[in-house]
Amino acid sequence: MALIAEILFSILTGTALFLFGKNLLTIRRNILIGKAAFINDRPGDRWKQVLILALGQKKMFRNPLVAILHIFLYVGFIIINIELLEIIIDGITGSHRIFAPLLGSYYTILINSFEVLAALVLIACIIFYSRRNIIRLKRFISKDLNGWPRSDANIILITEVVLMSLFLIMNATDPATHFLISSYLKPLFNSFNENQLAGIEHTAWWIHIIGIYAFMNYLPYSKHLHIILAFPNAYYAPLEPKGKMHNMQSIQNEVLYAMQPEMAPTEATAPEKFGAKDVMDLSWKNLMDAYSCTECGRCSAACPANLTGKLLSPRKIMMSTRDRLEAVGKNIDTNKTFIADGKSLLHDYITVEELRACTTCNACVEECPVSISPMDIILELRRSLVMEESNAPAEWNGMFSNIENNFAPWKFSPDDRDAWTSQL
Amino acid sequence: MKVNTMAEFMAKGEQPEVLFWVGCAGSFDQRAQKITKAFATILDKAGVNYAILGKEEACTGDPARRAGNEFMFQMMAYQNIQVLNGYNIKKIVTTCPHCFNTLKNEYPVLGGNYEVIHHTQFLQELIEQGKIKITDSNEWKGKSITYHDSCYLGRANEIYEAPRKVLESLDMELREMKRCKSKGLCCGAGGAQMFKEEEKGDKRINTERADEALETKSDFVASACPFCNTMMTDGIKNRDEEVKTEVLDIAEIIAKAIQ
Numbered sequence: 001m002a003l004i005a006e007i008l009f010s011i012l013t014g015t016a017l018f019l020f021g022k023n024l025l026t027i028r029r030n031i032l033i034g035k036a037a038f039i040n041d042r043p044g045d046r047w048k049q050v051l052i053l054a055l056g057q058k059k060m061f062r063n064p065l066v067a068i069l070h071i072f073l074y075v076g077f078i079i080i081n082i083e084l085l086e087i088i089i090d091g092i093t094g095s096h097r098i099f100a101p102l103l104g105s106y107y108t109i110l111i112n113s114f115e116v117l118a119a120l121v122l123i124a125c126i127i128f129y130s131r132r133n134i135i136r137l138k139r140f141i142s143k144d145l146n147g148w149p150r151s152d153a154n155i156i157l158i159t160e161v162v163l164m165s166l167f168l169i170m171n172a173t174d175p176a177t178h179f180l181i182s183s184y185l186k187p188l189f190n191s192f193n194e195n196q197l198a199g200i201e202h203t204a205w206w207i208h209i210i211g212i213y214a215f216m217n218y219l220p221y222s223k224h225l226h227i228i229l230a231f232p233n234a235y236y237a238p239l240e241p242k243g244k245m246h247n248m249q250s251i252q253n254e255v256l257y258a259m260q261p262e263m264a265p266t267e268a269t270a271p272e273k274f275g276a277k278d279v280m281d282l283s284w285k286n287l288m289d290a291y292s293c294t295e296c297g298r299c300s301a302a303c304p305a306n307l308t309g310k311l312l313s314p315r316k317i318m319m320s321t322r323d324r325l326e327a328v329g330k331n332i333d334t335n336k337t338f339i340a341d342g343k344s345l346l347h348d349y350i351t352v353e354e355l356r357a358c359t360t361c362n363a364c365v366e367e368c369p370v371s372i373s374p375m376d377i378i379l380e381l382r383r384s385l386v387m388e389e390s391n392a393p394a395e396w397n398g399m400f401s402n403i404e405n406n407f408a409p410w411k412f413s414p415d416d417r418d419a420w421t422s423q424l
Numbered sequence: 425m426k427v428n429t430m431a432e433f434m435a436k437g438e439q440p441e442v443l444f445w446v447g448c449a450g451s452f453d454q455r456a457q458k459i460t461k462a463f464a465t466i467l468d469k470a471g472v473n474y475a476i477l478g479k480e481e482a483c484t485g486d487p488a489r490r491a492g493n494e495f496m497f498q499m500m501a502y503q504n505i506q507v508l509n510g511y512n513i514k515k516i517v518t519t520c521p522h523c524f525n526t527l528k529n530e531y532p533v534l535g536g537n538y539e540v541i542h543h544t545q546f547l548q549e550l551i552e553q554g555k556i557k558i559t560d561s562n563e564w565k566g567k568s569i570t571y572h573d574s575c576y577l578g579r580a581n582e583i584y585e586a587p588r589k590v591l592e593s594l595d596m597e598l599r600e601m602k603r604c605k606s607k608g609l610c611c612g613a614g615g616a617q618m619f620k621e622e623e624k625g626d627k628r629i630n631t632e633r634a635d636e637a638l639e640t641k642s643d644f645v646a647s648a649c650p651f652c653n654t655m656m657t658d659g660i661k662n663r664d665e666e667v668k669t670e671v672l673d674i675a676e677i678i679a680k681a682i683q
Contacts, residue, residue, distance in 0.1 A: 062607075240529065241525075241528075241529050241580060241581050241582070242579055242580050242581075243525040243529050243576055243579075243580025243581055244525075244529035244530060245489060245490070245530060247530070247533050247534070248494045248498070251494045251495055251498050252498050252534060254495075254498075255495070255498040255499055255502050256502065259502055274494065275492065275494075302607070304609055304610040304612060304629045304632070304633075305623070305625070305629070307632070308625045308626065308627040308628065308629050308632050309625035309626030309627060310622075310623045310624070310625040311623065311624075311625075312623070353623055356620075356623050357622075357623040357625075358615050359575070359610045359612055359613070359614040359615045359617050359629065360490050360575075360614045360615030361575035361579065361610035361614050361615070362575055362579040362580055363575075363579065363607075363609075363610065365579070366579050366606050366607075379490065379492070382490075382491065382492035383492045383494055384492070385492055386491060386492030386493050387492060387493065387494060387495065392491065392492070392493075393620050393621075395619055395620040395621065396491050396493075396616060396619060396620055398619075399487060399488070399491070399616065399619040399620075400488055400491075400493055400496050403483045403485070403487075403488055403496055403500065404496065404499070407448075407481075407482035407483055407500075408448035408451070408452055408482070408483050409448055409483060409487050409488075409618075409619055410448065410452055410453075412451075412452040414479060414482075415479060416451075416452065417446075417451045417452070417478065417479050417481060418427070418429070418451070418476065418478040418479055419451075420446075420450075420451065420457045420460055420461055421426075421427040421464075421476075421478075423457075423461065424425045424427065424461055424464065424465070
């Protein structure tokens with residue numbers, strides 16, 4: 001009987017890890033659908049960003065109370081996973097609390113700290129759940145989250161509550177132990193005899209580990225993927241001032257060759273697509289941004305367009321990019337290679353009206369706790385609109401021609417540029 | 425007072441210490457011209473050896489680039505860099521955060537490398553070095569003011585302190601809006617919005633920001649960008665508060681406070 005359990009557990013663990021690995025590889029492949037971008041300069045500064053933004057969660061501290069609750073979840077998550085190691089070894093070998101004799105009194109200290117964290121995680125999850133469902137903060141009731149995204153967030157919070165409860169019940173029903181938090185739960189189980197207690201402990205143990213494996217495999221389908229991607233995303237976040245836009249080398253060269261034809265290469269190069277129409281025209285960093293998004297909505301809450309009722313929501317830009325990327329990924333899964341499906345990120349997932357509302361103020365970029373730039377995607381799509389489709393409002397076309405002919409966005413005579421000097 | 429151009433300096437075989445990049449708004453927009461004139465007056469009084477490009481200056485290409493027209497941007501950048509490099513320009517000061525951002529961050533990769541500073545930084549330097557002296561009996565003393573952060577100065581380039589330091593030197597009471605510094609709310613002009621109608625929504629962005637500025641009940645609103653200045657002025661006008669609350673550029677405030 002014990003052997004069957006051990007075999008069953010080993011198969012379960014193997015399957016869970018295999019599926020998780022497979023999903024991660026799919027996500028990696030999807031991210032690499034994006035265009036090459038070489039972001040490897042200044043590794044020292046990049047590691048510093050990982051330390052400050054990802055590990056230190058600097059941006060979360062723009063609201064200290066929420067930051068602390070989030071730290072509970074985050075530390076709890078990492079530390080309690082150490083306990084997983086013991087659970088897995090116990091499961092495979094049939095041992096019971098294999099670390100207990102090895103660590104002696106340290107074991108109690110260790111599990112006590114896990115229990116405290118588990119309790120803090122429980123409290124944080126309940127507060128976060130009520131912020132979403134009872135207090136109903138504006139950014140959580142936004143229409144961006146209608147349907148699946150709203151359920152996703154709640155599923156995660158409820159799962160965490162269940163997992164932490166199981167962990168505490170498991171400890172409470174183990175007659176040999178006496179830990180800090182779970183000992184308070186022991187009276188709840190007074191009416192059970194030894195066998196029943198062992199049964200409850202065993203059941204809690206199994207549901208707990210199955211729950212963890214399920215959660216792990218849920219991650220790739222969820223907004224919760226940020227717990228992994230926040231780290232590389234901080235590493236690859238831009239180090240330059242936020243005001244700097246990506247240069248388009250191909251156009252720089254075209255202008256140069258027009259002005260100085262002697263510089264032009266003799267062999268004509270194939271014309272490049274300008275800007276981004278679909279996810280494959282974005283950089284892999286843009287696509288990793290999409291997978292890193294937690295859909296917290298801090299970007300949209302700070303967006304001047306969004307908070308004055310415009311259609312644009314930077315969060316929705318990220319969600320649409322991920323939706324499109326996953327559709328393209330599925331297309332590749334089915335057809336081995338991407339077969340045009342008559343759709344594109346621009347128009348089918350993100351509309352012109354959304355793009356037109358952006359003031360490029362960088363508020364969304366500034367707010368994002370996981371170093372995402374929705375603005376970068378907006379600007380790449382705008383480039384495609386204007387340069388590939390000549391799709392610009394009439395006023396912008398006027399502005400372009402004024403710049404071209406009068407060297408200013410307004411129709412003034414260039415001769416009057418210094419007229420102000422005669423009025424001093 | 426005479427404002428010299430680079431061409432004039434070159435004809436004399438001289439090089440000014442700094443180029444004043446006026447920008448399109450500062451050159452043509454009637455309201456922004458006042459800012460330009462105020463800043464030129466300060467430069468003159470401080471004895472700064474400066475020049476302008478005059479008719480040789482052209483749009484940096486910022487609004488075209490942000491609207492998505494990279495061709496237009498690259499054309500303008502090419503021309504401007506030719507002119508700037510032709511005059512061997514080393515240092516540029518500008519009253520427009522959009523020009524500032526483009527010249528400082530976007531021209532280097534195209535071959536235009538200059539030390540670029542914003543006029544609020546320059547004013548801070550002039551005050552700290554004692555090159556301009558704030559009069560004790562200046563008209564701003566004791567008045568309250570709220571400073572509206574320009575996105576292209578603030579978040580885009582992390583310049584939050586210089587404009588505030590300049591205002592503090594006037595013994596004014598600086599009142600912060602609810603959203604300020606890195607959390608500052610845009611005036612609504614950036615990203616080429618200045619050159620088109622706002623998309624449909626339930627409020628104009630500049631009205632939202634003007635309301636926030638008015639909430640501070642300050643005597644004045646300070647700006648450091650000609651576009652913010654227009655937007656804030658219009659926003660306050662929409663609330664019929666323009667008589668009570670004037671929007672002024674930091675250069676205009678300083679120009680009236682020095683000997």
